[in-house]
Amino acid sequence: MNTETRPALITISDLWKTYYSGDVPLHALRGINLTVKNGEFLAIMGVSGSGKSTLMNILGCLDKPTKGKYLFGETDTTTQSNIELAWLRREKFGFVFQSYNLLARTTAYENVELPLLYGSKLKKKERKEIVLSALNNVGLKDKIHSLPNQLSGGQQQRVALARAIVNDPFVIFADEPTGNLDTRTSFEIMAIFQRLNEQGTTIILVTHESDIADFTKRKIVFRDGRIISDTANTHPRNAMEEFKNIPEDDDSLLTA
């Protein structure tokens, strides 16, 4: 699919987010304008406090802007109720966090199943198929009954990824997904992101590491609540190749 002819998935116009410390306003986002098309692979960069995480929270509909518009497809999210936003998150979004955020006393299977349990009309058998397929997709079909504390960091992040894709979302929002992982495992995870993007999923990722950002196709840099640069990455590095180049000293498996 040609990138130019795809419809805009995310349209942000004049977005502001203001916090108040007593009477003093603190602007985390100042009049942001941004368009993201279906199928893009986007990295949002910037130092701590630059506004990148604030934007991610708003993009993921976990927070509401103080001013401005956020259109997802044709839906104006600023007019949606909390329940409608929850449905949006459930059906159209997937989330991956820096600290994995899996439920501690639940197995990998149950963690991945979780989004399917909310408001879904699927039967147990149908859910099982989807969950197993997602876990297979991230290379963890042998670990479905493991608890998070029995898994390595990389494996936990892969479970989180499986959970993010189980509802077949339009967009995956990843906030520093490789922040807690070593280099080799980071490449492993980025390889999965690249594969998902090739299959058509839009991916928006926040990172402060430029070599991670090199795996994406578009880089946006934030400073003091504004976008100061928005560049296309015409030759993204291939995470899978890089991963294979690094010597192996643990036995995590990745099925391409």
Added chain:
Amino acid sequence: MLGIIIGVAAVIVMQSIGKGTESDINSRIASLGTNLIMISPSATTTQGVKAEAGSKQTLKVSDIDAIRRYSVSTKYISPVIRTTVQLKYGGNNWRSSLMGVSADYLSIRGIKLVSGAPFSDEYVKASAKVCYIGKTVKTNLFTEGEDPIGQVIRIGSVPFKIIGVLKEKGQSGFGQNQDDIVIAPYTSVQNRITGSIYLQQIYVSANSDEVVSKAVKEITSCLRLSHGLTEDATDDFDINTQSEIMETAASISGAITLLLAGIAAISLLVGGIGIMNIMFVSVTERTKEIGIRLAIGATSYDVLKQFLIEAIVLTLTAGFIGIASGVIISQIVASLAGIVTIITYTSIIISFVVCSFIGIFFGWYPARKAAKLNPIDALRYE
């Protein structure tokens, strides 16, 4: 959770003891004789002031004849004269109750003889100095193995011959020892011991349970006639039926049960507050988890439902343990203390219902707090 377990167990145990005692009392009252009607002289009203009950003597032997002649719904009738007497036999002394009655009395009260001759009307006619003794009197006046029949004991200063021994009856519903008694013809007691022509009570038994109220009406008219009461004069006697006594007993036990229920309710309330605290702590501990669920797509309603269900499960589990403990403790109490305990299904069902209610009520506030969490703040919570 412990509070609920204790509260529920307490409810079950107290209920079972209460019900057991109630039915025990009822059966003991019933053992007095189901169709029993008791007539006593009533408290008199002298110039509008009610005197002490039974202070005026109004019942006479002629009343008995009147009732016997004119009442159709009654079967047995006996006067009752009671007094406390000192009994002597050989070197033994014993203080006991003496009852002066007619032959019908034994039928009315269902009193049986272990040995001896049946109570005949002849004894009444002749004011015979004969008597029947109960087991307690026997054991206190006679040695083991000695046969009291035919022996002469002194009632006060008057010699009476024992012509029968009464069958053991145990304690009455009012805690009296029914075997500590001497029964003699009322004429003998009147003429030789008390010297009074008035009767303390008249016991009547109706033909059947159904005609008791009819019998009461008949007796009332008979006595009014016999006492020469004018139309507007109040009864100078009181009639109590056995069902009325049972009602009184029931209302007393009902009041006690209510009190116990009140105590149990307070305990459950405290337990509920405990549950609420547990749930609040749980919500705080799982703030991050709630944030994750919200991010993934749970609505605040989903979170509310989840925690509410957890609270209910907690209370129902506690309730179940409480019920099981209550049942076991009831059995233990019954075997140790010798009291009858009855476990009713209603008390179990009510306990379950109340527990669910407590779960919903006390789990609501924490669940709502969980549901209202902001996903971003919740996710950042460590």
